[in-house]
Amino acid sequence: MNLQDFSMMRHELILTAAAVLVLIAEIFWNPAKKRSISLFSIILFSIVTIIGFLPMPRGFLFGGMYISADLTILIKNILNVGVLIVLIQSVTWLNKDENTEKISEYFILILSTLIGMDFMISSGHFLMFYIGLELATIPIAALAAFERYKNRSAEAGIKLILISALSSGVLLYGLSMIYGSTGTLYFNEIRNYISGSNLQILAFIFFFSGMAFKISIVPFHLWTADVYEGAPVNITSFLSVISKGAALFIFIVILFSVFPVIIRTWQKVIYITSILTMTIGNLFAIRQQNLKRFLAFSSISQAGYILLGIIGGNRLGMASVIYYIIVYIFSNLGAFGVVAAISNATGKENINDYNGLYRTNPMLSLIMTLALFSLAGIPPVAGFFGKFFLFTAAAEKQFYLLVLIAVLNTIISLYYYLLVVKAMFINNNENPIAKFRSDFPTRFGLIICVAGIFITGFASIIFEFIKKLSFGV
Numbered sequence: 001m002n003l004q005d006f007s008m009m010r011h012e013l014i015l016t017a018a019a020v021l022v023l024i025a026e027i028f029w030n031p032a033k034k035r036s037i038s039l040f041s042i043i044l045f046s047i048v049t050i051i052g053f054l055p056m057p058r059g060f061l062f063g064g065m066y067i068s069a070d071l072t073i074l075i076k077n078i079l080n081v082g083v084l085i086v087l088i089q090s091v092t093w094l095n096k097d098e099n100t101e102k103i104s105e106y107f108i109l110i111l112s113t114l115i116g117m118d119f120m121i122s123s124g125h126f127l128m129f130y131i132g133l134e135l136a137t138i139p140i141a142a143l144a145a146f147e148r149y150k151n152r153s154a155e156a157g158i159k160l161i162l163i164s165a166l167s168s169g170v171l172l173y174g175l176s177m178i179y180g181s182t183g184t185l186y187f188n189e190i191r192n193y194i195s196g197s198n199l200q201i202l203a204f205i206f207f208f209s210g211m212a213f214k215i216s217i218v219p220f221h222l223w224t225a226d227v228y229e230g231a232p233v234n235i236t237s238f239l240s241v242i243s244k245g246a247a248l249f250i251f252i253v254i255l256f257s258v259f260p261v262i263i264r265t266w267q268k269v270i271y272i273t274s275i276l277t278m279t280i281g282n283l284f285a286i287r288q289q290n291l292k293r294f295l296a297f298s299s300i301s302q303a304g305y306i307l308l309g310i311i312g313g314n315r316l317g318m319a320s321v322i323y324y325i326i327v328y329i330f331s332n333l334g335a336f337g338v339v340a341a342i343s344n345a346t347g348k349e350n351i352n353d354y355n356g357l358y359r360t361n362p363m364l365s366l367i368m369t370l371a372l373f374s375l376a377g378i379p380p381v382a383g384f385f386g387k388f389f390l391f392t393a394a395a396e397k398q399f400y401l402l403v404l405i406a407v408l409n410t411i412i413s414l415y416y417y418l419l420v421v422k423a424m425f426i427n428n429n430e431n432p433i434a435k436f437r438s439d440f441p442t443r444f445g446l447i448i449c450v451a452g453i454f455i456t457g458f459a460s461i462i463f464e465f466i467k468k469l470s471f472g473v
Contacts, residue, residue, distance in 0.1 A: 008068035010056050011076045011118045014048050019111040026104035034100050038091050041107040042441075045087055049080040064186055065125035072122045074466070075249045075322070079121075082242050082329040083114055085448055089337050090234040091441035092344045098147075106146065110238070113139040117246040121253075126175050126185040129250065133171075133214075137164045140243060144231040156230025163213060163223040171210025177203035187258050194261045201265055207254075208269060214247040216300050217307070218276040225284075228296035233343050236292050237336035240299045245325045248303070252310050252321055263313045270311045271402060277304030278409040286416045289350050291339050294420075295332070298375060301413060302328060305387060308394040308406055317393035319467040324386035326462070327374065330452030331383055334371035337446045338364050345436045351420055356429030361436070365424040367446050372417040374453050377410050382457030389463065 006013065022041050029037055058068050087110065094103050116135025123129035141164060145157020179185055181200050182193035194200055212220040228236045259266055281301030288294040309321035341364060342357075343349050358365040374383035387410065391403050438446075456462055 004057060005059070005061060008057050008059055008061055009066065009122075011052055011073075011080075012115055012122075014051055015111050015115045015118065018044050018048050019108050019115070022104055022107045022111070034103060035095050037103045037107075038094050041103075042084075042087050042091070045080075045084055045107075045111075049077070049084050052077045052080050060124065062125075062128075064188070065128045066119075066122050067124040068122060071253070075121050075246075076118050078322075078326055078329070079114065079117060079242055079246060082245065082333065083110065083238070085329075085333050085337075085445050086110075086234060086238050086242065088441050088448070089237070089333070089340055089445040092439050093232060093234055093340065096344075098149075102146065106143070109139040109143050113137075113143070113243075117242075120250050121246060123250070124187050126178070126187075129254075130168075130172070130175065134168065136243070136246065137168070137214075140164075140239065143235045143238065144227055146235060147232055152230035153232065154230075156227045159223055159230075160227050163227075167210045167213030167220070170206055170213070174203045174206025174208075174210060177206065187254065190258050191260060194259060196262045196265065201262065204259060204262060204266060205269070208266070211247065211251050212273070215244055215251065215303050217273050217303055218280045218300065221277070221281075221300050224300060225288075225293045225296040228299075229290055229292045231292075233292065233336060233340040233349075236295075237333055237340070240295065240336070241329050241332050244299065244303065245329065248306060248321065248325060252318055255310065256313070256318065260313070267311050267313065270307050271399070274304050274307035274311065274402065275405055277301065277307065278406060279304075282409050282412040282416070285413070286419075289352065291349050291351060291354075291420075294351065294416075295335060295339070298413070298417075299332065301409065302332075302375065304409070305390055305406060308399075308402065309390040311399060311402070312393040312397045314393070314397070315467065316389075316396060319463065320386075320389035320393045322466050323456075323463045324390055327382040327386040327453070327456050330449050330456060331371050331374035334367055334446060334449035334453065335375065337442065337449055338368040338371070341438045341442050341446075342433060344442075345438070346433055348433060351423050353433060354420065354423045355427040356432035357424040360432050360434060364438075367450060368424065369421050370450060370453060372420060374457075376414045376417045378414070380457065382453045385457055385463075 021044060025037055025040055056073065058070065060067055093099065094106060113136045116132045120129055120132030120136060123132055141157050141161040144160045145154050147153035177199055178190060181197065181203065182190050184190055209220065216224045228239065231239065255266060278301050281297050281304060285294055285297035285301065288297060306321055306324060309317040309324065339349065370381065374381040377383045377387035391406060395403050
């Protein structure tokens with residue numbers, strides 16, 4: 001291997017270097033100026049994000065265990081942009097007195113989990129995939145318990161690590177059966193030995209179940225609301241968007257590259273779980289008062305919609321999923337950004353607390369409305385086009401009943417999203433949340449989200465670009 005070969009791993013290497021630099025800054029930084037580490041780390045990660053868009057070689061490393069291709073590079077860059085927004089939105093929370101001593105730990109954990117996600121996304125071998133998955137999961141559990149002196153946060157971390165251990169065990173059992181029936185763990189070799197035998201079908205079910213825990217697909221979703229509620233708001237947004245997005249990306253790649261022979265089998269599984277995930281996610285969201293739990297069930301239902309793109313088993317479906325996740329990142333981070341801003345300023349996180357918010361904080365109310373409308377799929381915002389492409393991908397394969405159920409679920413989701421809008425604009429409140437002005441990082445993060453919602457919605461060139469990529473399927 002020469003230097004050019006290692007440049008294929010540019011994303012992982014520069015993220016590792018960034019984590020080391022943050023660690024060095026923690027050691028040598030003036031303790032009286034610890035808050036400035038946030039600015040240093042965000043500037044550093046901004047440079048990392050920009051470098052990720054520069055041209056880089058494509059190819060294979062470690063005998064094909066690591067793959068660098070147009071698709072993997074695109075996915076990593078999408079995740080980098082999402083993480084950058086999360087980091088910007090986290091500055092206000094990190095600068096609180098109780099978090100000042102843990103600023104470096106926060107950024108190191110975020111970078112560590114992102115390194116794992118990048119290795120997972122570039123994997124061409126199930127061993128590399130599993131190592132990346134675990135490297136991405138363990139730091140997230142620490143992040144969920146970041147506010148360790150708060151019972152809810154500690155409980156969230158414990159629940160997440162236990163569920164992750166269970167799901168990893170189920171996943172590994174499925175991978176062991178795949179290896180036992182094929183004799184290899186390389187993606188491009190396994191597909192040649194998949195015949196649809198009973199053992200291989202059972203192996204796929206275990207693999208799917210393990211991944212379903214990570215993506216919060218019903219009935220493997222029960223941990224989601226509790227962990228989202230207990231974790232700090234900014235960690236919840238990371239879990240909801242970045243962690244789920246990375247898992248969905250590698251899930252669809254493995255389905256298309258490893259299991260194309262048994263597509264009829266996994267289409268049936270996805271058909272059932274998609275209906276359950278959309279319906280249960282939406283129905284339970286209606287009952288929620290805490291906004292983090294509300295957005296947790298919203299994210300569960302969104303995973304159900306994304307399965308519509310996967311079930312098609314074609315390039316249109318894959319392009320639709322990637323495009324929708326881009327839209328989802330900007331929309332969900334916009335909603336979480338407003339929740340974080342209000343939580344940091346007032347400590348309030350319930351829907352009833354938002355009654356009359358428009359009277360005192362009109363801009364935050366408008367941004368929240370735009371983000372929720374995009375999640376609901378109301379035209380002409382980006383979420384409408386995202387859902388339209390997903391429904392089109394499913395309809396193209398004649399899953400008309402599934403599309404009809406998805407449309408009905410969209411109507412249900414519109415109802416509970418409008419409950420929040422109604423609280424902000426219509427409900428009376430003698431003591432609404434007092435007017436406050438967010439700091440620059442919070443405003444800047446929200447501006448990026450709003451711009452992303454409009455740009456991805458009206459720039460059809462983005463979807464066309466994704467469709468033209470060589471997906472290797």
